[in-house]
Amino acid sequence: MTKAGKRVLIVDDEAPIREMIAVALEMAGYECLEAASVQEAHSHIVDHKPDMVLLDWMLPGTSGVEFARRLKREDLTAEMPIIMLTAKGEEDNKVQGLEAGADDYITKPFSPRELVARLKAVLRRATPQGVEEPIEVSGLMLDPVCHRVTSNSKPVEIGPTEYRLLQFFMTHQERAYSRAQLLDQVWGGNVYVEERTVDVHIRRLRKALGKAHEHLIQTVRGTGYRFSTKAS
Amino acid sequence: MTKAGKRVLIVDDEAPIREMIAVALEMAGYECLEAASVQEAHSHIVDHKPDMVLLDWMLPGTSGVEFARRLKREDLTAEMPIIMLTAKGEEDNKVQGLEAGADDYITKPFSPRELVARLKAVLRRATPQGVEEPIEVSGLMLDPVCHRVTSNSKPVEIGPTEYRLLQFFMTHQERAYSRAQLLDQVWGGNVYVEERTVDVHIRRLRKALGKAHEHLIQTVRGTGYRFSTKAS
DNA sequence: GGCCCCTGTCACATCGTTGTAACATTGCAC
DNA sequence: GTGCAATGTTACAACGATGTGACAGGGGCC
Incomplete structure (x- = not known):
């Protein structure tokens, strides 16, 4: 982007x-x-x-x-x-x-x-170096300045794409996004990749977050995915 | 001040x-x-x-x-x-x-x-003038007054550029910087060098720091580098 | 001039990441 | 329960990003 x-x-x-x-x-x-x-x-x-x-x-x-x-x-x-x-x-x-x-x-x-x-x-x-505040959700923290993610203070290893994906989700919580929307927002509008690719990155992200936080990324069947603190 | x-x-x-x-x-x-x-x-x-x-x-x-x-x-x-x-x-x-x-x-x-x-x-x-206190991070010390670096009390031999790079990192810990930002801050905004040059100096610095401290300089894939005491 | 150190750049090696396909599993409709 | 579509999961090859060593030029020093 x-x-x-x-x-x-x-x-x-x-x-x-x-x-x-x-x-x-x-x-x-x-x-x-x-x-x-x-x-x-x-x-x-x-x-x-x-x-x-x-x-x-x-x-x-x-x-x-x-x-x-x-x-x-x-x-x-x-x-x-x-x-x-x-x-x-x-x-x-x-x-x-x-x-x-x-x-x-x-x-x-x-x-x-x-x-x-x-x-x-x-x-x-x-480019305004906006005051990028860390975002924290029930023990999961993403710090844009340090470019680092921690789950209950333990570092989370993720690649650039998963990082952007998580950042997008954490700044757009509680709302469901289609695979196409995610490709637009996270990958950038003018790339052509299979929609199923999103699934794979979601999987990688969940895996990296571990049991402690993987539930935050919820599947909305027939639609896409959602980041939410509420149980689905 | x-x-x-x-x-x-x-x-x-x-x-x-x-x-x-x-x-x-x-x-x-x-x-x-x-x-x-x-x-x-x-x-x-x-x-x-x-x-x-x-x-x-x-x-x-x-x-x-x-x-x-x-x-x-x-x-x-x-x-x-x-x-x-x-x-x-x-x-x-x-x-x-x-x-x-x-x-x-x-x-x-x-x-x-x-x-x-x-x-x-x-x-x-x-670099902020005034009281130039030595900076010490887990056995790695940089003394601006003596213009000298020691790793567990053993002197570290580095060139001027590596010194400035290390000084910048030690005074800006935990935060991730892009190659462009490092060129700005360490080389000065008015020189035109390849971004990859940063990689080479990072390499030289890591080598000079040795196994004891090279891990303090972390690669942030797709972004740049970071000086941090926390594991990546 | 000759030597040495530092610097920036290149070429090549290595490593991580990425997108895709193939297969497994789940959930829903009937 | 059955069948089908949607999603989860894994493996892998290609690609891009970074690590690494070598080199040439320039400047200081003698």
Whole structure:
């Protein structure tokens, strides 16, 4: 859900440059949107809600800085990180760019590696490290910060998928979910796996939780599964 | 200790620039020291133990880079964050500056806002100064003052990077960190290295700690690493 | 210059995880 | 009880993530 590529909007009026950037980013696992103009960029933003924007300094019509400023002013987009791209020699613009609210600033030419590294850094800082509180249910505890699960204080060994599954259940208790819903929420929307795979992971999770807590994961016959403290 | 403004030492031979920076920083709640030369800077450092140094590239006598290198080499000042200031067009020096041990790098002209932002970022990353107590965990001890690590009283030979990595872990126990976060915190946000590099240094650290303590550094599959005394 | 240490990266080895299929069991409808 | 569908359980091969050793470049030191 989070690890699955973030969406990056590339705004540049030169198609080859956009393309080059897009290729680099896609290889790094990002999903790319491209826009040649401010107008196009804006509609992309509205339609697809990208996680961040790569914005060229030079754009036909409204300039990049101006656009950045506008994005930062609107509530909807104020939190969206922006990296500005500029040709070498326009160094003076740097200050303007950062003051317009850009989160970082890259001078062309740049290596794909540098781009990806900076992009990662910016995304990392922008992603609110929400105050992740541990969740505890009758002796079963999941601590997102430590990335650890304990059953009556004893550590529980589970793989990443089981961890996400359990986390989802513990944050959505008492409600039944179909296998399809679980695949959506835990695996991520755009993967194709058999629904029966869910059963197997449920089994693994139950086994890992042991007799002490396996009953918390209940089968809802004909529908799916439910995490509940009440007896079924 | 933290709430009260941090002390920042400004080293630049041009008084007006020092003044401008000082005003900006004081408005942001920092306490400023000024030095026009390396000698003056050095005595300020000895006398007042600033929390960080803003260092101009061009200085009479010893150059800024050289001074930075010297600071990083001496135990007393090795942990002190440095931000280098440079005039426009000396972009190439950037690499030199960072390699000399600077934590960040700002090109003149810069906005006060940028300066304060970067300074905050660097300070945030910096290990909390002040009373540097040795940290001890089940026979593994790290003494920041002596810059030394011992495992059951036997000295542990590690390089600078492994030392910083271990120090970070020991001051942030139990919590899981991604490779990206470790790069941010231990390497500094402005270097671009492969994430797998973290694995290699983890390996070197584990090897150096030996069987007695290597288990303290735990792999969190699919996520990163964690320093913990509890079994995984 | 020559030596040594540290660093970042690569290639390869190893290990854990994952999805699927095959088979066993359960529960429900009749 | 019988039959059928849904679910539980196990085994396994492929894949991805991590461990590991080796290497080249750079800088400090003499």
